[in-house]
Amino acid sequence: MKDKEKIKKYMKKQKNPYILKVGDMVVVMEYSEDNKTFNDCIYNILKQKMN
Numbered sequence: 837m838k839d840k841e842k843i844k845k846y847m848k849k850q851k852n853p854y855i856l857k858v859g860d861m862v863v864v865m866e867y868s869e870d871n872k873t874f875n876d877c878i879y880n881i882l883k884q885k886m887n
Contacts, residue, residue, distance in 0.1 A: 854866065861881075861885075863881075
């Protein structure tokens with residue numbers, strides 16, 4: 837299946853594409869006014885999980 841077709845199928849299936857489940861963790865994405873990058877946020881989440 838082509839990538840565009842996979843994306844279309846996923847988008848039709850999802851009620852809200854900004855909410856993902858990764859393993860046992862639910863990830864909610866939203867725009868930020870403090871200019872944090874996605875990588876910064878993921879790093880902080882993983883750092884908290886390791887403690």
